[in-house]
Amino acid sequence: MLQDDHRGCLNVGIQHDASTHGQYMGHDNDGLGAALYQFNSLNISAEPAGTAESNISQVQGADQKQDSIYVTSQPALLKGNPTIPQAVPAIFTPPAQMKSIEQCLENPIKGNRNVYIRGLSPKTDDELLLHYVSRFGKVEQSKAIIDTSTGACKGFGFAKFANVSDSEKCIRGFYYLGYEVSFARESFNARLNAEGDENSTNLYLSNLSKSINEVELCAIFSEYHVVSSKILRDSMGNSRGAGFARFETREKCEEIIKKYHGFAVGDESLIMQVRYADTPAQKELKRITANRRQYRTNEYKIAAYGAVNVSMHPSVYKQDLE
Known part of the structure; x- marks a missing residue:
């Protein structure tokens, strides 16, 4: 099984108010309690919008020039039917947490061809995701992760390609559209077993x-x-x-x-x-992972649906388990 708690790539199409970006309300000084992100400080639509042709947005951040080398050739690669929409953005991810294309292409597991894709529309299903990823090469299998209670996509999925080079094409393509995308890392169960x-x-x-x-x-x-x-x-x-x-x-x-x-x-x-x-280390891994997943779920729902029922402290995603 593959992991879903990645933290990822540059979000395209979000306009930040420099005076309010990164501010949170409702948490006390020692970092405990609930937090409500100032959602109104982000000029962002509740629905994912745009296409490969209409959303050639400027890549932000210190790595802009270096990253552009990898993405300027993507429009031709992204052409296809159906058109891949711009990503549902990770609105709580500070610029410093955004991965460069080089980081997204890192593949610590030798021969790994599985790609993790986050930022998918709630309307994405297995068939649609397969159409999206097939333009990058031969796909052995793909899966959109669905909320069984609603039938909507949870915002992420996976695609396994026949060869690593096609996996890299997929990463570059989705990265260009603002998705959090990378090679899938070691599964939660594998990491849990390692702490036993x-x-x-x-x-x-x-x-x-x-x-x-x-x-x-x-x-x-x-x-x-x-x-x-x-x-x-x-x-x-x-x-x-x-x-x-x-x-x-x-x-x-x-x-x-x-x-x-x-x-x-x-x-x-x-x-x-x-x-x-469970060992103490396994208990801690479960605790942090559960908190992070809940936080990411709330983050996605706000960006995709406009809901503001955030109950997790923003420091959760800063806890790096890698």
Whole structure:
């Protein structure tokens, strides 16, 4: 699975008011609490607008001259039907956070041909995205990420090309139109696994009956020696339907996961979920990723729909996990 928490390229067609750019309201001095971006300080349409022919906007930033070398040849490459619209901009991304074309073309995973594209219209579906990316070369597979509750695109998708050179053409093309685009990086699950402890013997058990206590939890694994167990409880002492059990060896843990994951437990026959407990590093990765994804979702909704229900602090996107 590919990652969606990239932070990306130059946004074309946004006019910033120099006196208000980068100002946020509603957060306190220590960086806690909600933040509301001054959306009215950006002269931006709620709908993605423009085409490859009509939006040859001036590239902003310190790398303007260098970047223009890569994008001036793009109009011919971008021609095709249907026309690729200008990107839905990442309106919370400060200029300093915008990637140059060189950064977008960096490919740390050898042989990687997967391209991450962010800034897609809510109307984009798998078929339309395939039409967009096929003009750059042979596409092995592509996917627009859809919100199942609304049927609208979440604003990003992926395309895997037959060769790296076509992937680079795609990156240059979408970059020209203001999209956040780059080679897809290592998946969240891969990064999560990298933060795991290969020697851990602590298992996390979820979807438990809320009536189960520690003694009854140990009884489920009666054929094994449970070193310790704990039921997670709320502030009122009520079970949260989850807990931990520590066993003697890693080998025993592997056996238990294979045997009991998906096992029906108790009179309610709830299907128990069993996995290794998160390490502190994994918990932190999950926390930061969840916050960042929510922030990016709010950012996209404001740009695409004009909604202003922002509840995340702007410092979230500054936390670099790479």
